[in-house]
Amino acid sequence: MIHPLEEPRSLPPELHAYLGELVRRARAVCGPHLVSVFAVGSLALEDYWHGRSDVDVTVVVEPSLSGSALHDLAAALAHPDLLCPAAGLELVVYGTDFVGRPSGEAGYLLDLNTGPLLPDRLSFEAARSPSFWYVIDRSVAHQAGLSLFGRPAREVVAAPDRPDVLAAVRASVREHSDGEGHLADNRVLNGCRAVVFCRTGRWMAKRGAAQDIATAEEGFRPLIEAAVHSFERPRSSAVPLPTAEVRAFLAWVRERVDEAARADGR
Template sequence: MTDLDPPLRRYLGDLVTAARDVLGDDLVGAYAAGSVGLGAYQPGRSDVDVALVSAEALDLTRKQELVARLRHEALPCPARGLELVVYRWKIARSGTPEAGFEVELNTGARMPFRATWAAADRPAEDGLFWYGLDRSILHQCGYALLGPPAAETFADLFPADLRRLLTDSLRWWLALPTPPGDGPAPGAEDAVLGACRSLVKVRHGVWLSKVDAGRRLIADGWPGDPTAGAERRVHGEPGDLIERSIAARAGGPPPGGPEARAFQRAVLNEISG
């Protein structure tokens, strides 16, 4: 883990140690996903996404012990927060689009605490698409903290399941409330760049960080015309929106809600159509 931010490296090492104390030999592997796996971790902004893989199903006692050991109050997270999911090895290797997790934990100084003890307890309105998509990202670029390479532990989704989950995710984002008016909408940059990442996965078959996905779409042109002139690609819509969304992640003003939604709908139309 020599290429990671030093506080994050220490934290992930301590997390694996604590997980092994609870799960023992049932801990098959531990993997950093999300921004860490995609090489886009930003101290102070990013979450830490971790997937643990157990050999067998966990009983409630061990789930509760694991949450107690890993929650922010017991093991302080140096990032905005920790999003941890535990899967059985059988589920990780199945390529299923279903949630299928054993236990889920959200915890951190700037993240509301949440523990979900089984996939069946996850409310549908909170989104059930996250988990299959996360395992697809793990298959491509999971950062192994313990155990075999992520590509050997996590199977990818079938193309039809991938499109369905990406469609579900875009519809979920579009259903979220946004501030009234056309002014800057905090968080709209992540909605735009998240849609970019989904579209790049469909067009090119690869997961990229949000920023890299935005830049890839600018290079593509819209809607994917490789002969489009550089001026239109960068300065016309939606290239300008993507550029402003990338700048917002570095401290610039976020784009407006209506233009972000229009972009998301265009991406949804291409992926679902």
């Protein structure tokens, strides 16, 4: 029997059965060691776009969960054994001892990427991974994590300290500036979201952040509107954006992030 989700009306209908089965399998593998399962990313920020967005899920377990159970969990949740209806599943498992305190480290026990449009990734060694993605996800989780099972995200995930989040945001922007492996529209929209976070201290959905920046920065409006138009298409139909304009925009984003970091350091 699929475990009923706690907030089914907050989830896209295309994902409800999938996430219910994901929770059921996590409970079967982890047993009483399972503390929480919650959605982050676009699901938490209410901007999931079917056919484009990944499903981002965080699992929190008691640190006494065995290493063999982590391997079993990865096998149980991997596509296509558990058929992912989205572009992909990005799932991270943390222990309560790590995730309950602020940290600028990656700190995961398991990092699994799987799905029809997502390159496979399976890692149990957090020290070998850049930390910035995980810091940002935990910041989003503390603010808006969408509960699927167990204790709410805000109770189990400590908010990373702002200097660590700003460092992570800058690293993210630098990664998107390089461009390799990222769609141009996503690079632009993540840049918009980064600037909004630096200005407000809150995470916003990509398209909402894009609207805010396009309104405030007339010079970038055509590029941002083109990025939104492309983002609302399937990944295979993404619209190319002018390379020089994307780089110029991301350079401007880096300046805004640096300004925020300097202001915090005063």
